Amino acid sequence: MKAVVQRRYGSAVLGDLDVPVPGKGEVLLEVRAAGVDMGVWHILTGRPYLLRILGFGFRAPKSVVPGRDVAGVVTEVGPGVTGFEVGDEVFGTCEGSFAEHAVAPVSRLARKPRNTSFTEAAAVPISGATALQGLRGVQPGQRVLVLGAGGGVGSYGVQIAKALGAHVTGVCSTRKVDLVRSLGADEVVDYTVADFTGTYDLILDCGGARPFSLLRKATTDRGRIVLVGAETGGAITGGFHKLMASPLLNLFSSKKFVPLMSAECADVFDELRALVEAEKVKAPVDKVFPLSEALDAIDHVYSRRSVGKTVVAI
Template structure:
């Protein structure tokens, strides 16, 4: 009989507040598919989606179980060391440092397909690499693929100091846009340092009242609606949200937007892939994009990490330290 190897992971057996999370033993994942890579996790990150799944908002329950979660290990981002590869994996080898998207990364080991991984940027720590995948890919795909951003366009990023937002500021600037960042008072200067041409303090000013027009408005935190941004969009402007399961999101705006001239409301769901990770890796190595990390928690403090994210005032990314907790 094959020995069952146990590893540590943070799991949730029921929906609820951060206190439903606990550290326990789970079975070591195995390479069941030939294109998978077994990774020893050094760091993961905490995303807003983790909170929504943990709380059990209805759309997430439809995917993960109505009464209790079917998939009990959260986590979307991983940075770590390759321990084993499937026979069809030719890009990576044992010992490589990789980063990417991976469900269940709140654990010592994960086993994602190679198609959602890339080599870590040469100038990045494991903590920095873990901050990139979900947030940066979301920002990249929203701006480049959905909005089809062009040089010289005016772009407004709402929630510019958050995980997705602070990457969106840097990427919009990289693509040659004029960037306006909306965030709170304490974050204005560092967001401007990331590349924003203009900053707006949402606690003192509603950008929709200043009379300025934008080609792209990216709501990176799910706090605005298409209707509240209408008068701030150019005639062919695009509003994008990436929070379809956020309690303040209104699906009706997607249906009604075609009736309101040429202005568009778009929903973006991130599609993890190695090509975009490679693109972001190069930008990181060229120092054109960098993650901002507010705090790194050991996995044993997963409850505190989720409380932090739940507060809605995160500066950049919250990271989990995993490898050092159990070695």
């Protein structure tokens, strides 16, 4: 099969590999599309280095094929699998979706939403699941601020917060304003013109570029600042330094910083499928690249040119 092959950090090429064999609790997928998010860049480069200790591979990436978000068709079922059969159209996450075939654990798969293409479905799993988990507990009428609202997680954050009945303010740069408005944000702030004002019950911080003091000031008493991620840190901890600092910051305030580590699991993907089928959430696909240009797709996301989501179609 054709696949993006990554035998060491920092370099990958299009090559040929054997089709993988599904193990216990896994299925083989004919991959139709693979979503691209910042995580793919992190695993491709091995940066920040903290990732390497967190289980992604110390000297070289554990998975020879990059890509986690996946949408495709089940072509073989491994031992012990129930609930999925050959021909099922699914979406979720796996190791190595930048390939014609990939093995995926059924614990990270759900049925593809009926009303989406494979390309749209592949844009949902990681970003959608992260936004959904970051917004848990939001009540109707609450005020939610989404920083990085035109990016992967933020674009789902705006839609899911609206679906929960919140009043949503999305913050982004100029070229993402139209997208954020189209996703249903009540207010859109172009931070290149003027930064956001006001106070919020929940801030979903997907950009990571604002100081803690500003975030705290913009939060109501007992409000939450959910730290999703940042590309602002150095090579060692990257944006994790912000997440690691939160327990200390929470010592002296009723306004809580919440470091988010999103889980990739079938239940969450099922919730997302329901939201998509109810037309409360749509996949904001920006650009679609062929497998041969998967590295360009990653660069498109890394360089913040992606307006919404980027997908590799296979």
